Amino acid sequence: MTATTPETQPRTAPQLPEELVASATFLLKRLGFAAKERTMKAYEGTGLHPYHHAILLVLDEGSAETQGSIADALGYDRGQLVGLLDELEEQRLIERRRDPEDRRRHLVRLTSDGKRALKQLRALSKEIEKEFLAPLDDRERASLHALLLRLAETHEPRCALAARGSVGLPASPAGTGLALPGKNAASG
Numbered sequence: 001m002t003a004t005t006p007e008t009q010p011r012t013a014p015q016l017p018e019e020l021v022a023s024a025t026f027l028l029k030r031l032g033f034a035a036k037e038r039t040m041k042a043y044e045g046t047g048l049h050p051y052h053h054a055i056l057l058v059l060d061e062g063s064a065e066t067q068g069s070i071a072d073a074l075g076y077d078r079g080q081l082v083g084l085l086d087e088l089e090e091q092r093l094i095e096r097r098r099d100p101e102d103r104r105r106h107l108v109r110l111t112s113d114g115k116r117a118l119k120q121l122r123a124l125s126k127e128i129e130k131e132f133l134a135p136l137d138d139r140e141r142a143s144l145h146a147l148l149l150r151l152a153e154t155h156e157p158r159c160a161l162a163a164r165g166s167v168g169l170p171a172s173p174a175g176t177g178l179a180l181p182g183k184n185a186a187s188g
Contacts, residue, residue: 034132035132038128039128042124042127043124046117046120046121051084052088052093053118053121053125055085055088056088056094056110056117056121057118058070058074059094059108059109060115060118065107065108066106066107067081067082067096067106067108070085070108074158075158085108091113091117092111092113092114093110093111093117094108094114097109
């Protein structure tokens with residue numbers, strides 16, 4: 001007869017209180033932490049950070065070309081942005097130069113190396129999302145995205161542009177029957 005001791009008993013994950021699991025905001029926070037952890041781990045080998053990726057996306061889209069407009073578009077602290085731009089410039093992914101019309105401003109542009117890096121980061125980002133959302137089928141993913149986008153439009157006005165379909169999102173994601181909100185406003 002084998003006795004089970006605390007050392008030989010299989011460990012099970014501790015269960016969270018039912019009240020917490022019943023809270024949508026709690027689940028959003030926990031999933032946010034889990035998504036961030038996986039994302040950071042995936043980006044480790046790139047020499048870049050998701051913050052860098054967001055900057056490259058803004059530059060590629062052409063919606064911002066000055067340091068200030070990039071900071072405003074992404075909601076980044078301007079001091080923090082300068083450090084991130086320094087890192088991107090060191091890797092030759094962006095170029096900065098003084099604005100000839102206003103010497104107080106710096107114009108920022110994506111380089112050809114930056115475009116290549118962005119292509120790789122886009123693929124990485126898609127893979128992270130695919131893995132994270134693996135338990136959901138395509139319809140569930142589209143429904144989840146539509147609902148999250150609706151919440152984001154309300155609580156993070158910078159997401160409203162995407163909600164209007166300006167970045168290639170369909171008005172009703174992949175057969176969900178859910179229409180995306182269409183309010184006007186000013187990511188992430």
